[in-house]
Amino acid sequence: MNTQRDGRLAGKVALITGGSSGIGRACALRYAEEGADIVIADRDAARGAEAVAEIRSSSNCRALFVEVDVAEEASIEAMVAAAVKAFGHIDTVVAAAGISSAAYVSGVPAADNTPAEARHLINMPVANWQRVLDVNLTGVMLTDRVVARHMIEQGIAGTIVNVASSAARLALPGAADYCVSKAGVAMLTQVLAMELLAHQIRVNAIGPGFIETPMTQAMREKPDSHAAMIERTPMGRLGTPREMANTALYLACEESSYTTGHTLYPNGGMFVG
Numbered sequence: 704m705n706t707q708r709d710g711r712l713a714g715k716v717a718l719i720t721g722g723s724s725g726i727g728r729a730c731a732l733r734y735a736e737e738g739a740d741i742v743i744a745d746r747d748a749a750r751g752a753e754a755v756a757e758i759r760s761s762s763n764c765r766a767l768f769v770e771v772d773v774a775e776e777a778s779i780e781a782m783v784a785a786a787v788k789a790f791g792h793i794d795t796v797v798a799a800a801g802i803s804s805a806a807y808v809s810g811v812p813a814a815d816n817t818p819a820e821a822r823h824l825i826n827m828p829v830a831n832w833q834r835v836l837d838v839n840l841t842g843v844m845l846t847d848r849v850v851a852r853h854m855i856e857q858g859i860a861g862t863i864v865n866v867a868s869s870a871a872r873l874a875l876p877g878a879a880d881y882c883v884s885k886a887g888v889a890m891l892t893q894v895l896a897m898e899l900l901a902h903q904i905r906v907n908a909i910g911p912g913f914i915e916t917p918m919t920q921a922m923r924e925k926p927d928s929h930a931a932m933i934e935r936t937p938m939g940r941l942g943t944p945r946e947m948a949n950t951a952l953y954l955a956c957e958e959s960s961y962t963t964g965h966t967l968y969p970n971g972g973m974f975v976g
């Protein structure tokens with residue numbers, strides 16, 4: 704078992720939305736390796752309990768699960784209050800909770816068989832658009848600001864890491880709701896970073912490419928879609944959740960002390976090659 708006394712996040716408390724699965728879960732485990740106490744907040748309580756058990760068995764860190772729906776402001780306020788009640792303060796947050804479409808349920812690997820045309824913006828039901836924006840953009844905004852208010856109140860020079868996507872900069876037909884929500888997260892990160900400068904709170908984001916998580920499972924299982932993801936990625940492979948966690952960790956800790964308002968794109972060279 705690691706002692707983590709010298710870890711990059713020793714003595715810190717990290718709140719991770721979407722921490723039950725995928726990238727958020729990898730961040731929870733990675734941050735615990737660096738000595739942080741972890742609050743996993745998610746709407747999936749069963750996998751959240753598993754993640755908490757994994758942290759407790761592999762580190763000396765404290766870990767707690769809090770159920771939340773990030774689309775609901777009252778639920779986010781209750782999440783932050785529960786984290787502060789349990790551990791006293793929040794020093795860093797990862798806002799990773801997200802959905803790829805209104806129909807997506809994490810951990811249920813059902814392929815979306817809706818014809819591509821039906822997902823185009825001219826045909827997309829407004830309710831689907833709204834749901835994706837509510838979770839992916841408003842959910843991040845609410846998480847960030849409720850945590851930021853807490854940090855300001857307690858005088859904490861904290862860090863915020865939002866999970867955007869490389870889709871913030873790719874116009875993917877049939878995914879306007881997702882692309883726009885993630886482009887919104889990138890700009891939210893910039894504006895909030897400027898607004899929180901005076902409080903020494905840094906706000907950054909990561910914009911993953913195609914990553915091996917439940918979100919891409921249905922695509923990975925379809926040979927055509929799998930080939931298309933590889934084709935778009937100069938490194939010729941999908942990224943791992945741990946690679947995303949390492950990028951988030953850099954932005955969360957002192958090593959990125961002169962960086963704010965940035966989105967880093969760990970995407971296998973997608974925007975270069």
Ligand SMILES: NC(=O)c1ccc[n+]([C@@H]2O[C@H](COP(=O)([O-])OP(=O)(O)OC[C@H]3O[C@@H](n4cnc5c(N)ncnc54)[C@H](O)[C@@H]3O)[C@@H](O)[C@H]2O)c1
Nearest residue numbers: 721724725726746772773800801809868911913914916918
């Ligand atoms: N997997 C990829 O290729 C990829 C690429 C770019 C960005 N992302 C982003 O990374 C983030 C994490 O996705 P992932 O790939 O780990 O998928 P995932 O499905 O494994 O994890 C998403 C988590 O968010 C939770 N969640 C969803 N809606 C919620 C809500 N309303 N309230 C609380 N929790 C909620 C889910 O229960 C799940 O635990 C998302 O924001 C996603 O858009 C993923």
